[in-house]
Each structure stands twice: as C-alpha cells, then as structure tokens.
Amino acid sequence: MTTLLLAAWIAPIDAPVIPDAAVAFDDSRILAVGPARTVNAAFPNTNTIDAGNSLLLPGLVNPHTHLELSDCTPLNPPPDSFVHWLIHLIARRASSSPPESPQPAITGIAQSLRFGVACVGDITRFPHLTRPTLANSPLHAVSYGEVQAMAQRRNLLDERLDAALNPDHASPRLRIGLSPHAPYSIEDSGYRRCLQLARQHNLPLATHLAESPHEMTFLARHAGPFRDLWTFLASWDDLVPRFDGGPIRFAQSLGLLEYPTLLAHVNYCDDDELAILAASQASVVYCPRTHAYFNHPPHRWRDMLARGINVAVGTDSAASSPDLNLVDDLRLLHRLAPDLSPETLWQMATLRAARALDQHQSLGSITPGKAPDFALFPVATRDPLREVLETHRLLPAQLWIAGQPVYPPP
Numbered sequence: 575m576t577t578l579l580l581a582a583w584i585a586p587i588d589a590p591v592i593p594d595a596a597v598a599f600d601d602s603r604i605l606a607v608g609p610a611r612t613v614n615a616a617f618p619n620t621n622t623i624d625a626g627n628s629l630l631l632p633g634l635v636n637p638h639t640h641l642e643l644s645d646c647t648p649l650n651p652p653p654d655s656f657v658h659w660l661i662h663l664i665a666r667r668a669s670s671s672p673p674e675s676p677q678p679a680i681t682g683i684a685q686s687l688r689f690g691v692a693c694v695g696d697i698t699r700f701p702h703l704t705r706p707t708l709a710n711s712p713l714h715a716v717s718y719g720e721v722q723a724m725a726q727r728r729n730l731l732d733e734r735l736d737a738a739l740n741p742d743h744a745s746p747r748l749r750i751g752l753s754p755h756a757p758y759s760i761e762d763s764g765y766r767r768c769l770q771l772a773r774q775h776n777l778p779l780a781t782h783l784a785e786s787p788h789e790m791t792f793l794a795r796h797a798g799p800f801r802d803l804w805t806f807l808a809s810w811d812d813l814v815p816r817f818d819g820g821p822i823r824f825a826q827s828l829g830l831l832e833y834p835t836l837l838a839h840v841n842y843c844d845d846d847e848l849a850i851l852a853a854s855q856a857s858v859v860y861c862p863r864t865h866a867y868f869n870h871p872p873h874r875w876r877d878m879l880a881r882g883i884n885v886a887v888g889t890d891s892a893a894s895s896p897d898l899n900l901v902d903d904l905r906l907l908h909r910l911a912p913d914l915s916p917e918t919l920w921q922m923a924t925l926r927a928a929r930a931l932d933q934h935q936s937l938g939s940i941t942p943g944k945a946p947d948f949a950l951f952p953v954a955t956r957d958p959l960r961e962v963l964e965t966h967r968l969l970p971a972q973l974w975i976a977g978q979p980v981y982p983p984p
Contacts, residue, residue, distance in 0.1 A: 575600065575620070575621050576598055576599070576600055576605065576617055576619075576620045576621070577598070577599055577600070577620060577621045577622075577623065577977065578596055578597075578598050578613065578614060578617055578620040578621070578622045578623070579596065579597050579598075579599070579623050579625060579630065579948065579974075580595070580596045580610050580622065580623065580624045580625060581595055581596070581625040581626075581628045581629065581630040581950065582594065582595075582625075582626065582627045582628055582629070582953065582958075583595065583628070583629045583630065583953065583958045584596075584597060584607060584629075584630045584940060585629060585630065585631050585632075585917075585920065585940070585958070585959060586607055586632075586939055586940040586941060587631070587632055587917075587920060587921060587924045587925050587938065587939040587940065588925060588939040588941055591917075591958065591959065592607070592608060592609060593609075594609060594610050594611075595607070595608065595609060595610055595613075595630070596608070596609070596610040596613040596614060597613070597630065597940055597946075597948070598613050598616070598617045598620065599946035599977050600946070600977055601946070601976055601977035601978065602945075602946075602976070602977065603942070603943055603944065603945065603946065604940060604941060604942050604943065604944050604945070604946050605617070605942060606942055607940050607941070607942065625950055625971075625972070627952060627953060627954060628950050628951060628952055628953060628971065629950070629951045629952075629953045629958035629959070629961075629962060630940070630948050630949075630950055631690070631920065631924065631940075631948065631949045631950075631951065632692075632924045632925075632937070632938055632939050632940050632947060632948065632949070633690065633691070633692025633693065633714075633937070633945075633947030633948060633949050633973060633974070633975060634689070634690045634691045634692060634693075634900050634901070634923050634924060634927075634949055635691070635692065635693045635694075635695075635886075635923060635924055635927035635928045635931065635933070635937060635938055636686060636691045636693070636694045636695065636888055636889055636898065636900045636923075636927070637694075637695040637836060637857075637859045637886045637887075637888045637927040637928075637930040637931050638695055638697070638780070638836070638838045638859040638861060638886075638888030638889070638890060639682065639686075639694055639695065639696055639697070639888060639889050639890060639891060639898060640696065640697050640698070640890070640891035640893070641678065641679040641682035641683060641686075641694065641696045641698070641704055641707075641708075641891075642678045642679050642682070642698055642699065642700055642703065642704055643663075643678060643682075643891035643892055643893045644678045644679065644681040644682030644685065644891070644892045644898070645677065645678040645681060645892070646663070646666070646678075646891065646892045646893035647892065647893070648867055648892075648893060648894055648895065648896070649662060652867055652868065652869070655799055656785065656786045656788075656799070656868055657786070657788070657799035657800060657802060657803050658799075659868070659893075659894070660803060661803060661806050663893055664806075664807075674700055674703055675703070676703045676704070676706070676707045679703065679704045679707040679708070680707055682892070682898060683707065683708070683711045683713060685897055685898040685899075686713060686898055687711075687712065687713070687973055687980055687981045688969065688970075688981060689897075689898060689899045689900055689901060689969065689970070690900070690901065690949035690951075690969070690970035690973050690981075691713070691898070691900055691973075692712075692713065692714060692937070692945075692947040692949070692973065692975045693713060693714035693715065693716075693927075693928065693931070693933060693937050693947070694708075694713055694714075694715050694716075695715075695716045695718065695751075695778075695780065695836065695859075695888070695927075695930070695931045696708065696715055696716070696717050696718065697718050697720050697753050697780065697838075698717055698718065698719060698720060699720045701717060701719045701737055701738060701740055702737070702740070704717060705717050705740075705742070705743040705748065706743055708743070708748055709743040709745065709747075709748050712975040712976070712978070712980040713747075713975070714747050714748075714933070714937060714945070714947070714975070715747070715748050715749070716749045716750075716751045716778050716931045716932075716933065717743075717748060717749070717750060717751060718738075718751040718752060718753035718778065718779075718780045719734075719735075719737060719738020719739060719740070719750070719751070719752055719753065720734075720738065720753045720755050721734045721735055721738050721752065721753065721754050721755060721760060721764060721768060722734065722755045722759040722760055723759075723760050723761065723764045724758075724759055724760055724761050724764070724804075724814060725804060725809050725810045725811045725813070725814050726809040726810065726811050727809050728761060728763075728764070728813075731763075731764050731767065735752075735767070735768070735771070738750075738752055738753070739752070739771065739775075739777075747976075749778060749933075750777060751772075751777050751778035751779060751780060752768045752771060752772050752777050752778075752779050752780075753779070753780045753781060754768040754769075754779075754781050755781065755782060756781060756782040756783070756785065756789075757783070757789050757792070757793055757817075757821045757824055757825075758789060758792050758793075758800040758803070761814060761815060762815055762817070762824075762827075762828060765781075765828045765830065766828055766829070769828065769829055769830060769833060772833065773833065778834075778836065778931060778932050779830070779833060779834075779835045779836065780835065780836035780837075780838060781825070781830065781835065781836075781837065781838065782838045782839060783821050783822065783825055783837045783838065783839065783840055784820070784821045784822055784837075784839060784840045784841055784842045784843060784847075785838070785839040785840075785841055786799075786800075786841070786842070787842050788800055789820070789821040789842075790819075790820040790821065793816065793817045793818075793819075793820070793821065793824055794816060794817065794818045794819075795816070796812075796814060796816065820847070822840070822843060822847040822850055822851065823847070823850065825837070825856075826850055826854070830856070831850065831851070831853075831854035831855065831856050832854070832855060833855060833856075834855045834856065834857065834932055835855070835856045835857075836856070836857050836859060836930045836931065837851075837856050837857065837858050837859070838859050838861070838888070838890075839858075839859070839860070839861060839864075839865075840858045840860070840873075840878075841865060841870045841871075841873060842870075843874050843878075848874065848877060848878065848881055848883075849881075851878065851881075851883050852878075852881040852882055852883055856883075856884075857883070857884040857885070857886060857926075857929060857930035858875070858878055858883055858884070858885045858886070858930075859885075859886045859887070859888045859927075859930055860873055860875045860885060860886070860887055860888070860922075861887070861888045861889060861890040861894075861895070861903065862887065862903045862906040862907055862910075863889070863890075863894075863895045863896065863902065863903050863906055864889075864890035864891075864894040864895050866906065867894050867895065868894070875907075876911060876914070879918070884926055884929050884930060885922060885926060886922050886923070886926045886927035886929070886930040887900065887903050887904060887907065887919075887922040887923050887927065888900070888903070888927070889903055900923050901923070901962065901963075901968075903923075904919050904920070904922070904923055904963060905963050905964075905966075907919055907922075908963040908964070916957075916959035916960045916963055917959060919963065920959055924938045924939060925938035925939050926938075945975075945976060946974060946976065946977040947974060947975050947976070948972075948973070948974040949970045949972075949973050949974075950970055950971050950972040950973070950974075951968060951969075951970050951971065952968070952971050
C-alpha cells in the first residue's frame with residue numbers, strides 16, 4: 575500500500591526545504607515528494623498520516639561507529655594520550671566477562687534507532703557476533719570487518735581476512751566491507767591485500783588514518799607511543815617496514831586514495847596533504863565529540879569541504895563519546911561554526927555520510943527511487959533545520975526504515 579506522510583516541513587537534503595509538504599512511498603521506495611497538495615493529488619487513494627508540526631529528514635547515516643563497544647563509557651578524566659586510552663581499552667576487553675557477547679551491539683543498535691539513525695558504518699572485530707545482530711535489526715548497515723596484522727601478528731592476516739569477509743549475513747540491507755585498521759596495526763602488505771580484495775569484490779573499504787600525531791613517528795622510525803603499545807602487547811619484531819612522509823602519503827603510496835576509501839578521523843593534515851586528499855576518491859569522517867574528548871587541535875573539516883573533499887560526521891564509539899547521538903555531534907559543529915549553513919551540516923549526517931559508505935544511490939536524501947527512511951523531529955519555528963541543531967536534547971519523535979515505523983517500537 576502507498577503511504578502519504580504529511581509534515582509541516584520536509585528537508586529532502588538534495589533540494590531546498592519544502593513547507594506544508596508530503597512524501598508518498600511504499601515499503602521499498604519513495605514515489606514522490608513535494609508540496610502536500612501536489613503529492614496528494616497524484617496519490618489520492620493512500621494511507622495518509624499527518625505528522626503535524628514536524629520536520630521530516632532522511633533517516634540519518636552514521637558512517638563511523640563501533641557498535642560492539644557500546645557497553646563502554648569514556649574514561650573520566652580523559653587519558654593523557656590516545657595510546658594510553660587504547661591500552662586501557664585492550665585491557666578492558668581482555669578482562670570482560672563474557673569476553674564475547676552480542677549485547678553491546680544490541681545496545682548500540684537500540685541507541686542508533688532512538689537517535690534517528692537508519693544506517694551505520696560499523697567497524698567490527700567480531701563479525702560473527704555483530705552481523706547476526708545487525709541482520710536481525712531494522713538498520714541498513716555496512717559492516718566493516720576489522721583486520722589487524724603487524725609484527726609477530728602478521729601471520730593472522732589470512733585468518734582475520736576470512737572472518738572479515740564472511741558473507742553469511744550479507745543482504746541488500748547488510749553490506750560486507752573491509753577495514754584494515756590503522757597504520758600502527760597492519761603492515762603495507764596487509765593494506766594492499768585488503769585493497770586488492772575490495773577491488774576484486776566491489777567492497778566498501780575503511781581505515782583509521784591520521785588519528786594521532788604519533789603515526790608519522792611510528793611509520794618512519796618505529797618510535798613513540800605506538801611503539802610503546804607494541805611493547806605492551808609483547809608482539810613486536812623488527813621486520814615491520816618503515817615509511818617516511820606520514821600516514822596520508824602512506825595511504826596514497828598504497829593506492830588507498832585511488833579507491834573510494836572511508837578515512838576515519840584525519841585529525842592531522844597539512845596543506846599539502848589536503849591537496850592530496852582533494853585529488854583523491856576518499857571520504858573523510860570527522861567525529862567531533864571524540865575529537866574534543868582527546869583534545870586534538872582544531873580539525874580542518876571546513877578546509878576539506880572548501881577543497882571539495884567529501885566530509886561526513888560520525889560518532890565513533892561509546893568508549894570515546896557520551897553516546898551514539900549523531901545529532902549531538904552536529905550540534906557541536908554548529909557551535910564551532912555558527913556561520914555555516916544548517917543545510918551543509920545536515921548533509922554531513924545524511925547524503926555525504928551515505929556517499930562515504932557508497933550507499934548514496936539508495937540512502938541519504940528524500941528522493942524518488944531511494945529507500946523510504948525518515949527521521950521526524952517536532953519543531954515550532956520557520957527555520958526547522960537550525961531549530962533542531964539549537965534545541966538541546968531534542969530527539970526524533972519517530973524513525974521510519976524501509977517504509978515502516980521502527981521507533982517508537984510498533
């Protein structure tokens with residue numbers, strides 16, 4: 575059955591906001607969007623729902639998170655370094671009981687739905703736990719199997735690739751991807767293997783890059799805090815290759831930037847590296863609240879946007895952010911850059927985020943032919959996009975995925 579959803583405002587994202595609007599859809603695709611009178615005339619025999627004084631947005635897209643860490647909380651006070659945080663996280667995982675459970679992912683999915691997220695880009699060390707959980711949820715997802723293989727652990731590459739690529743739960747709603755973890759945890763040969771497989775099987779690819787200022791020192795001299803991390807892991811050897819030039823040039827040398835790779839964070843980037851990224855096919859996902867938690871210097875996301883780089887916003891995990899409320903990350907950006915248009919910010923959590931996941935053909939905007947995913951926010955002003963960003967704790971009243979209301983639970 576065709577459904578007609580009426581709202582005071584609809585923000586298609588790829589077109590200006592429409593007042594007194596309607597969207598017609600079935601359970602697989604959007605059929606039309608526009609002024610309510612026009613859409614209603616085109617679809618007279620429909621199930622009509624009037625959302626009243628609401629802003630209808632596309633279902634939000636969180637392109638970078640770690641659902642299996644959703645049982646964590648950020649250390650308070652924050653650690654004195656990113657590597658100390660990593661060591662704490664590794665130790666916590668090793669001591670957790672039970673060591674492997676789907677419950678954190680269940681918690682993260684529930685948060686995502688509550689916060690209006692219809693699609694996630696999830697990094698997972700435990701695909702056998704997170705993928706069945708995602709498959710049983712309403713969410714669209716790209717599940718990036720994480721691959722780490724360096725030093726004495728390089729012989730784990732094939733085993734971890736097999737786990738990451740396991741297709742058992744793949745579906746039109748759950749796409750399998752690969753995530754060679756970071757330049758301090760997988761060697762160049764492992765990166766090249768992941769890129770080869772991504773090209774061969776048309777897989778989404780993601781990596782953490784330039785997250786810390788110490789990646790350059792580690793790549794060039796095997797020194798600094800990341801070398802201390804390997805001492806903690808008791809798994810170092812001296813066969814790890816070196817690279818001069820920093821993590822962004824390292825990614826370029828491997829061919830990662832000639833593929834639509836999702837680069838998580840990119841907190842450290844000079845002008846020459848910006849030019850490299852601008853000439854590439856890669857997207858950058860900036861995680862504002864995690865960035866602030868680690869007290870990194872100001873991120874260059876606005877410079878990236880100005881140079882034509884596809885920049886999206888993600889939450890990262892509950893281990894470095896208060897929760898998975900993607901709109902709160904947008905609210906932080908709005909406070910940091912109040913002169914930037916709300917339309918641009920919302921693109922970073924919808925259409926740009928979908929593009930970072932290679933899902934923009936079907937998600938990220940309210941466009942005929944795309945999936946009928948909608949987040950509905952109550953509003954009271956004539957500037958609804960700005961109102962949601964400036965209203966503390968305002969949550970979606972409803973979330974629809976694939977044409978069905980999924981929050982609140984039916």
